Every structure is written in C-alpha cells, then in structure tokens.
Amino acid sequence: MSLHEDINVEMHRIADNSSAEIITPNSLALAVHRQFVNDHLEPHIEYASIEHFKHLARKVLSCKHDTESDENEVYQGELFSGVLQVRYPIPRKRGEEPAYKLRELLNHEEIHWNVAILRKSAEARLQHADALEAWAQSREAA
Numbered sequence: 001m002s003l004h005e006d007i008n009v010e011m012h013r014i015a016d017n018s019s020a021e022i023i024t025p026n027s028l029a030l031a032v033h034r035q036f037v038n039d040h041l042e043p044h045i046e047y048a049s050i051e052h053f054k055h056l057a058r059k060v061l062s063c064k065h066d067t068e069s070d071e072n073e074v075y076q077g078e079l080f081s082g083v084l085q086v087r088y089p090i091p092r093k094r095g096e097e098p099a100y101k102l103r104e105l106l107n108h109e110e111i112h113w114n115v116a117i118l119r120k121s122a123e124a125r126l127q128h129a130d131a132l133e134a135w136a137q138s139r140e141a142a
Contacts, residue, residue: 007032007036007053007056008056008060010032010035010036011028011032011056011057011060012060012064014028014031014032014035015028015060015061015064018031021101021102021105022090022099022100022101022102023061023087023099023100024061024097024098024099024100025054025057025058025061025097025098026054026057026097028053028057028060028061029050029053029054029056029057030050030053032053032057033049033050033053058098061098061100062098064085064087064100065085065086065087065088065089065100066089066098084103085103086102086103087100087101087102087103088100088101088103088106088110088111088114089101089114089117090106090110090113091109091110091113
C-alpha cells in the first residue's frame, strides 16, 4: 500500500468511527496527523504536512457527506439506496471550513437547508437531462 493509501485509509477509519458531534477537515487532518507523527517535526514541515492532510480530509469528507457528491455511499449506481447519511453538511459562511454534523443532532433549520440543497441539485440534474434529451432528439430529426 502506498503512503497516500495509508493516509486515506486512516482518514476513512477515523471519520467513520468518530462520535464527535461535528467533524471538519481540520479536526480530521489533525487527528490523522497525530497518528503518523512519531517525533517533533520542524514547524515549517509540520505546517505543510497538516495543510496537505486538510486537503485530503476535505476530499474524504465531501465524498462521504456532501449532499451533491456522486460518490456518497447513499447513492447506489444512479438510484438513491434509501439509506440516509450518518452526517450532513451544516450551513456556513463564505470562506468558512465545511463542517459535517451527526444526522441525529441536526436542528430543524439544518435539516431544511440540506433538503433545499438536495432539491436544487436534483432540479439542476433534471434540467441537464432534459437539455441533453432535447439535443439528442433535435439531432435525430435533422
């Protein structure tokens, strides 16, 4: 297994087993970083490695929990599997780090925000499908 795969596996393990109310790329990156650092690092190297771990953590968490991710485990093939996510994104201000909250702890506003995001994504996909279908039909008619 490559170093990248080792880090990725550890990120998934920690994210999947976390009982924290909210998990962020920063919190995941720091937890994984601690797993691999055996000794004190030079501050510049430590900073660079944590920043890279945050980048990897953003990818892991968005694939697992973002409502618009095609890689989300609740989607099997092209159909919704009927399984809800363990965590959902919560509203954030522009420039803030994404955060994912345990489903059971979402408040009313956070649930409705996620529902609206899911519906917006679904509507955009339907419009895209309709446009592609219309293009195909116009091509066949020509």
